[in-house]
Amino acid sequence: MTSTGTTAQLMIGTDLAAEMVAKAAERAKKLQDETGVQPCLATVLVGDDLASATYVRMKQNRSKKAGIGSRSVVLPAETTTEELVAELTKLSEDPEVHGILLQHPVPAQIDERAAFEAIDPAKDVDGVTMHAFAAMAFGEPGFRSCTPGGILRLLEAYDVPLEGAHAVVIGRSPILGKPVGMLLLASNATVTYTHSRTRDLADIVRTADIVVAAVGKANFVRGDWLKPGAVVIDAGYNEGNVGDVHFEEAAQVASLITPVPGGVGPMTISLLLEQTVDAAERLR
Amino acid sequence: MTSTGTTAQLMIGTDLAAEMVAKAAERAKKLQDETGVQPCLATVLVGDDLASATYVRMKQNRSKKAGIGSRSVVLPAETTTEELVAELTKLSEDPEVHGILLQHPVPAQIDERAAFEAIDPAKDVDGVTMHAFAAMAFGEPGFRSCTPGGILRLLEAYDVPLEGAHAVVIGRSPILGKPVGMLLLASNATVTYTHSRTRDLADIVRTADIVVAAVGKANFVRGDWLKPGAVVIDAGYNEGNVGDVHFEEAAQVASLITPVPGGVGPMTISLLLEQTVDAAERLR
Structure with missing residues (x-):
């Protein structure tokens, strides 16, 4: 296909995203200044998939730059659903953790839905729970995917x-x-x-x-x-x-x-x- | 518009529905014979809308014919969200109630979504909760609307x-x-x-x-x-x-x-x- 001379305008996410992060960083700093609480994102990685590990590291790095603390949980590839649910439940109950990200896909032996549902909707900052989905569908408060x-x-x-x-x-x-x-x-x-x-x-x-x-x-x-x-x-x-x-x-x-x-x-x-x-x- | 001679086949719900009810009645009887437990549907009606009252009565009558017990809760038109939520929470916790039906629409002062969410998904036999919706969307276990x-x-x-x-x-x-x-x-x-x-x-x-x-x-x-x-x-x-x-x-x-x-x-x-x-x- 050869060019017809007209070309679409690009929708660049990079600058807009940088603006969003800058604002989030400002709010994180304000929260910490006023209350001593630093927002904290817990990342959970199961297994040693290289791409997944890279994504998680990137998210942690970006968090850090935005003044958001991170907690890293890495579980072995043979983790069971029960073990992963237990870990996510613990993070859901941990008052020092505000957001939880389960890097997906998870290994095949794990019931991914059961794992997602162990995340407290109040900490489901990746928008993966059934609650988050229904909230998006119904216009109710909740985090977006x-x-x-x-x-x-x-x-x-x-x-x-x-x-x-x-x-x-x-x-x-x-x-x-x-x-x-x-x-x-x-x-x-x-x-x-x-x-x-x-x-x-x-x-x-x-x-x-x-x-x-x-x-x-x-x-x-x-x-x-x-x-x-x-x-x-x-x-x-x-x-x-x-x-x-x-x-x-x-x-x-x-x-x-x-x-x-x-x-x-x-x-x-x-x-x-x-x-x-x-x-x-x-x-x- | 005059007839062209071809006419669609009717999709009749009546017979199919009667079959479904007959099967449900059989199962209800079996459950009661074997365990002494009669399935029980609690209906909740807020206010005195005539059509709503008729619907609720019809559902109760059909339940009765199918050997399903019913519990009828009627609340005044000026019921608050808090009062309705409290009632639905009580029914959700009542071991003798298996299904809960909140007749809708509810009066305008009530937050209908908050009311629906007070229904335990395990008793949401009308399929109105956010959980039921997401379960339908994701193919997860749950009741259908x-x-x-x-x-x-x-x-x-x-x-x-x-x-x-x-x-x-x-x-x-x-x-x-x-x-x-x-x-x-x-x-x-x-x-x-x-x-x-x-x-x-x-x-x-x-x-x-x-x-x-x-x-x-x-x-x-x-x-x-x-x-x-x-x-x-x-x-x-x-x-x-x-x-x-x-x-x-x-x-x-x-x-x-x-x-x-x-x-x-x-x-x-x-x-x-x-x-x-x-x-x-x-x-x-």
Whole structure:
């Protein structure tokens, strides 16, 4: 595909995310100055998956830079569901911990849902509990799943009209596709959930004003799947730093598009930090 | 609109519902014979709305016929959120109560969500809690919202293929539109949520293999909104026993359609009774 001369505007998450972190850091400092309490994020890593370990370390580093304390729990790969639930319950009850992040995926022998549910919703700053999901769906107070919440912030920052827009979500995972659809619906978009069993996927995507790709397949969404002028959110992050959208093709059709990396990714971690400070303020 | 000669097959809920109730009654009897425990549904009615009182009485009568005990709580119209929450908490803790039904809508001064959340998910046989919603969305164990769950039963009974079908849900209430969409998604349908802010609603409905009307407006969905052969589920029940779908028009285009009354309605109450017996068996 050769360039047609028009190219989409990039939706850059990096600067917006940096602003969010700066504000969270200010609030963390204020809280500590006024009450002596430093917001604390507990990270729980099970097993020795390299990518997971890298993510956790990155989150800890960012926390530190924002003046947020961190507690690191690392459990062996053969940890049982019961052991992990016990650990998460302990952190949920620990008054010095304000936010809990269970790095996922967890090893296959663990019931991931049971583990997530052991996190007190008041400390669920990653928005993974059933309570968090229902709260997003019903507009009730609660923490947002970080990537979906970050995507909504990005759409707002770029003044994308959501009311009445047709948003097509590709993928239906419990912490990405499903909640982002519910948040878009709460913003009065018309929302279509698509997935691996969807027929005529490209035709459906072609009706979208907003496309959220959350499918985990490199370059899955092609340029000719898009309606000219569509807003394209790429929540994928596949091997080789490649998103779920074929960027070069899509950028010639879309009006706005998130780059990978530098689009959705930075928003995710910033929301995690922001929500950790929220939790500390509320739990204080 | 004059008849074209082809008319949709009716999806009758009445017989299927009667079968479900008969099975629930058998199980209730067996439980009582074996353990001495009679399943018990507590109904809570706030205020003196005539329609609500009628619904509650009907549910109690049906329970009785199925060998399910009932406990009736009637609170004055000026009940506060705190008072209602206290009552629901008491019922949640009462070992002799297995299922709790809060008749809604509740009077305007009450925080309905707070009231619903006072119901123990283990007794939430009407499927109104946030836990029930997330369980439906994630395929986790829990009770289904009765109307959505009843609709799925009806679709199954009439062998409507759901996998890959495009289902358009009109309406997004927490106990009807949102959960029915999640149940359809869990059955591998492609699901579009539409609502009052949706643009070009008729055009979107026209793409549906399955239409679920849950909007509460008499005769809202017209015949020319439907794709020929579509399956039409009318979850509306408006003044004058009229559904949300213009029945005469729709029946000439659809392949299958629920009548009002006698379609979705009977399924709702049957699932309530079935889930009350489920709860009693589990809580015993």
